[in-house]
Amino acid sequence: MSILEKLNAVKDTIPHYWPIGSFIAHNPLKGFEHLHFKEALDKARHTFGGKTYMPPDYYIKHYNEGKIKSDILEKNLLKPLREAHLEKYLSEAKTFILEISPLWNSLRNYEELKINEIDEPLHNYLEENSIYTNEEKWLDSLTHNMTFYEIHDALFDTTEKELIEKDVIEFIARFLDDNATTLSMADRELGMFNTFQLYENIKFDGDSESYVEHILEELKIKDIEKYLLTHLLKLYGWAGFIKYRSEDPDYYSQKQHPSSLMDYIAVKLHFELKYIKGEKIDDFNKLHAYMQENSAYSILKLLQCKGKLTGTYNDAMEDSKEYQEILDAFVKDEINLNALQIQLAKNRLPSIDMSLIEFSKFTAFLKNEEGYVWLKSFEDSYIMDYVNDFTQTSTDTGNEKPLASAIFCLDVRSEVIRRKIEQSGAYNTFGAGGFLGLPINFVEFDKAHELALAPAVIKPKNIVFEIPLEEHEEYNSKKNINKTYKKVLNDLKNNPYTPYIMVEAIGWAFGIKLFGKTFFPKKTEKLFSKSKAKKPLTTFTLDSLSDKEIEMYVKKLHINIINEVLVTQSDAILNDAQIELLWEHLVHETPLSIKVSTDLIENLKDAYHINKEDYHIQKEKLSHVGFSLEEQAQYLETILKMIGLVKDFPKFITVVAHESVSDNNPFESALDCGACGGNISLPNTRAICMIANKKEVREILKNRGVEIDEDTIFIPALHNTTTDEISYHDMHILTHKEREAFKSIKEDFKQASYEARYERMQVLPNTNTHEDIFIKSMDWSEPRPEWGLSRNTGVFAGPRDTLKHLNLENRLFMHSYDWKVDNDNADLLTRIFNGPLIVGEWINLTHYFSTVDNSIYGAGSKVYHNIVSKVGVYNGNYSDLKIGLPTQSVFTEGEAYHEPVRLLTFMEAPLEKVGKAVENSIAQTFILNEWIRPVIIDKEAKKVYSYEYGEFIVIKELD
Numbered sequence: 001m002s003i004l005e006k007l008n009a010v011k012d013t014i015p016h017y018w019p020i021g022s023f024i025a026h027n028p029l030k031g032f033e034h035l036h037f038k039e040a041l042d043k044a045r046h047t048f049g050g051k052t053y054m055p056p057d058y059y060i061k062h063y064n065e066g067k068i069k070s071d072i073l074e075k076n077l078l079k080p081l082r083e084a085h086l087e088k089y090l091s092e093a094k095t096f097i098l099e100i101s102p103l104w105n106s107l108r109n110y111e112e113l114k115i116n117e118i119d120e121p122l123h124n125y126l127e128e129n130s131i132y133t134n135e136e137k138w139l140d141s142l143t144h145n146m147t148f149y150e151i152h153d154a155l156f157d158t159t160e161k162e163l164i165e166k167d168v169i170e171f172i173a174r175f176l177d178d179n180a181t182t183l184s185m186a187d188r189e190l191g192m193f194n195t196f197q198l199y200e201n202i203k204f205d206g207d208s209e210s211y212v213e214h215i216l217e218e219l220k221i222k223d224i225e226k227y228l229l230t231h232l233l234k235l236y237g238w239a240g241f242i243k244y245r246s247e248d249p250d251y252y253s254q255k256q257h258p259s260s261l262m263d264y265i266a267v268k269l270h271f272e273l274k275y276i277k278g279e280k281i282d283d284f285n286k287l288h289a290y291m292q293e294n295s296a297y298s299i300l301k302l303l304q305c306k307g308k309l310t311g312t313y314n315d316a317m318e319d320s321k322e323y324q325e326i327l328d329a330f331v332k333d334e335i336n337l338n339a340l341q342i343q344l345a346k347n348r349l350p351s352i353d354m355s356l357i358e359f360s361k362f363t364a365f366l367k368n369e370e371g372y373v374w375l376k377s378f379e380d381s382y383i384m385d386y387v388n389d390f391t392q393t394s395t396d397t398g399n400e401k402p403l404a405s406a407i408f409c410l411d412v413r414s415e416v417i418r419r420k421i422e423q424s425g426a427y428n429t430f431g432a433g434g435f436l437g438l439p440i441n442f443v444e445f446d447k448a449h450e451l452a453l454a455p456a457v458i459k460p461k462n463i464v465f466e467i468p469l470e471e472h473e474e475y476n477s478k479k480n481i482n483k484t485y486k487k488v489l490n491d492l493k494n495n496p497y498t499p500y501i502m503v504e505a506i507g508w509a510f511g512i513k514l515f516g517k518t519f520f521p522k523k524t525e526k527l528f529s530k531s532k533a534k535k536p537l538t539t540f541t542l543d544s545l546s547d548k549e550i551e552m553y554v555k556k557l558h559i560n561i562i563n564e565v566l567v568t569q570s571d572a573i574l575n576d577a578q579i580e581l582l583w584e585h586l587v588h589e590t591p592l593s594i595k596v597s598t599d600l601i602e603n604l605k606d607a608y609h610i611n612k613e614d615y616h617i618q619k620e621k622l623s624h625v626g627f628s629l630e631e632q633a634q635y636l637e638t639i640l641k642m643i644g645l646v647k648d649f650p651k652f653i654t655v656v657a658h659e660s661v662s663d664n665n666p667f668e669s670a671l672d673c674g675a676c677g678g679n680i681s682l683p684n685t686r687a688i689c690m691i692a693n694k695k696e697v698r699e700i701l702k703n704r705g706v707e708i709d710e711d712t713i714f715i716p717a718l719h720n721t722t723t724d725e726i727s728y729h730d731m732h733i734l735t736h737k738e739r740e741a742f743k744s745i746k747e748d749f750k751q752a753s754y755e756a757r758y759e760r761m762q763v764l765p766n767t768n769t770h771e772d773i774f775i776k777s778m779d780w781s782e783p784r785p786e787w788g789l790s791r792n793t794g795v796f797a798g799p800r801d802t803l804k805h806l807n808l809e810n811r812l813f814m815h816s817y818d819w820k821v822d823n824d825n826a827d828l829l830t831r832i833f834n835g836p837l838i839v840g841e842w843i844n845l846t847h848y849f850s851t852v853d854n855s856i857y858g859a860g861s862k863v864y865h866n867i868v869s870k871v872g873v874y875n876g877n878y879s880d881l882k883i884g885l886p887t888q889s890v891f892t893e894g895e896a897y898h899e900p901v902r903l904l905t906f907m908e909a910p911l912e913k914v915g916k917a918v919e920n921s922i923a924q925t926f927i928l929n930e931w932i933r934p935v936i937i938d939k940e941a942k943k944v945y946s947y948e949y950g951e952f953i954v955i956k957e958l959d
Helices: 003-013 037-048 056-064 070-083 087-107 110-115 121-130 135-142 148-156 160-175 192-200 206-219 224-234 236-246 251-257 261-276 284-293 295-305 311-319 323-347 356-390 414-423 474-493 498-519 519-529 547-569 576-588 597-606 611-620 629-642 682-692 695-702 738-762 770-778 827-852 912-919 924-928
Strands: 404-409 427-432 440-443 451-453 463-468 538-540 654-660 713-720 726-728 795-800 813-817 865-868 871-874 903-908 932-938 943-948 950-955
Touching: 003 206, 003 224, 003 576, 003 827, 056 070, 056 356, 056 932, 070 087, 070 356, 087 323, 110 323, 121 323, 121 356, 135 295, 148 261, 148 295, 160 192, 160 236, 192 206, 192 261, 192 474, 206 261, 206 597, 224 236, 224 261, 236 251, 236 261, 236 871, 251 795, 251 912, 261 356, 261 903, 284 295, 295 311, 295 323, 311 323, 356 795, 356 932, 356 943, 356 950, 404 463, 404 713, 414 695, 414 813, 427 943, 440 682, 451 682, 474 950, 519 738, 538 682, 538 903, 576 597, 576 611, 597 695, 611 871, 629 682, 629 695, 654 682, 654 738, 682 695, 682 713, 682 932, 726 738, 738 770, 795 924, 813 827, 827 912, 912 924, 912 932, 924 932
Parallel strands: 404 427, 404 654, 440 463, 654 713, 795 813, 795 903, 903 932
Antiparallel strands: 427 813, 440 451, 463 538, 713 726, 865 871, 932 943, 943 950
């Protein structure tokens, strides 16, 4: 295998990382999804060194509170015991995990060792089966996933790790900078490795792969694949981001400044060799020889480095060089402590008929199994509670025709507002993926870049532009002022000289904003809201362009550029007819019949891309604008059928997007719509409403079983999840009479917002009034503007009537689905699996792993975060990029607020239909490997099934 093939073989082990501006929740163990969840977590613990389950105390607390049911715990404990032929010890095993396991580490006690005699056969057994008897194997274990420089630091008390990783981060942060600094690195367009050669003055004739191969040979690396993975794991946040951008052909910064994982490895290995080169031990052959000759010393130093030596042995190493004696004493103590631990544990189970050696194996078995047993028991307890609730007979007849319907994103934060709306009057609500099944590349009015508004697994093909419907001089004027403020703020942050001179230059306005947003957020927001630019009425380019229109727009673009160049950079004066002749020559290469300087022609061709090539590129781009009428009808049909809304349409249907608004919050995009790539879902909502309001589209759908009443109006709205306010858009399409009719609906929704806010206040720390919630959204110092998607437990796909009687506490993603509308191939349910379910799994597992080990899979406290290169956050002056959520998102007062369980996935449909959807879905692998917990409520068969250990089992019979 080549070096590249070996790198490709291990690269999927590192977590995915999206830039902070579009932070997308993701499964940090995505590279392990081909394995069963339990097996994957065992492998991840070995790979990353972090925890993958909560500690026993956490689960026992929930057990004592009744959240984990005793009979369910026994059932899940019995399964591994039966497989190991230990089922007769169920009672003892349960006592062990409930009473002894929480004390397990405290049973290794030096004071107890002084007063307890160690059983000799047990001691001998533990010694024979320990790693301590094979020093070479022990050394391999201690150096697992350690780079050369880390081992060197441990053995010889050097500080090369700090120097190397600081140099690596300084270079890659500057190279990957996304316009966050005023002084950008030169020559980045050459690519990461070529730029690095200039940066470090490297004289090497070859690419990054050959350079990596050269350094691996210098360091005498034997297992290349393993060592490449070791280096990726050192700074896996940075490595994950480089992997992401190098694999996304549409990522703008990657196209401008190319990078690859091979380039990154070349940078890391270069600095490793640079700092190691001057040392006496400077390759692995010498290092291995040294460790074999000085094995006792090496083991002790590695143990010391990992914090596994007590003060007694640290002192002994300072006082004596008899390292073998010190290590022998350490080993003896370790084995005695292990033996003591087993003896003291057995004393607490006097009835168990096992020898100490058998009991030692028994406890090792239970410690290995308990994390998964506890987790599954926690999940199963929730599943049974939910199933019992979901299968209650609802008292709501639902016969009253609704005044209006509301379609919300299935985001868990819509649960309370939907419930409150339904309680406020004759309204029904639906849930759907936030992008509404309409993937678009959206170009906002007055912006030049595209936003991909779709789940990360989907690449939108169609471009939608937002264009104004009215004059907007005032908007332009205010927007220019705001851009000036933004530039000043960026200069102040990035230029070391401006803090001394900028305060006087920017005047009182900036001073008020700087201090006011911290100390008087509400008053400051009110003051500056008057100067905010109010966007004019806009619409979208939803209809695809004809060939004639495409040619017209490209020509217009080119001629505008030619005019601009003539006015600003040339003395030539040409009339419209002459400019058109010039354009024909540049683009269609026709003979030029007018006199124009060669320099001007070359400038227009090369610098401004007015040429044949660009003409075809621009035409290709414009061919993706909008949708055909058939495509529009297809997208609307799919979303309406998917949620089961195909008849009895009310007068008004609000389609509600969502956003989260908070100041000074790098993780704000994590609180926006995951189905829209971490962006606001309003453009998708406005687009689907514009499509649904088209008479021609409705005519097509009428023949497909979707009969939208002639007077039904779709109105886009936006739910602010921080404040629970709902705002309405495109209201200009309503007549005066329709506006009057809609007023009472707005009032009911406003009251629902008030009540939803009140409910959320009960669980949001330091929030006593409605005003506190609004202040949180604008306070620069607020670390927790909302709980976001924390405490999510599951997803439900089925009719709303099943859940309408329940308060689900903003914990479930609720996707409307009517299996009777679906076809025999389960195409609609498959779409739910392929989009919302995948996004839900990512969100769920981001929260899971950020809770069980925030230091490995999360982001630590926001207090220490700095935004780096506009791509992520790190701690202090430099560190790895943080891949998950901050502690403030999942913890409160040092305790886990989020309850880490897998996504409990309830589907109300016949088992056969769910099986067909699983078979067709791209999510099949993680469904079958139980990264989620599928539960099927089959009311036709009157059974509820759970998918466990590779099969569907009946967990409840329905009446």
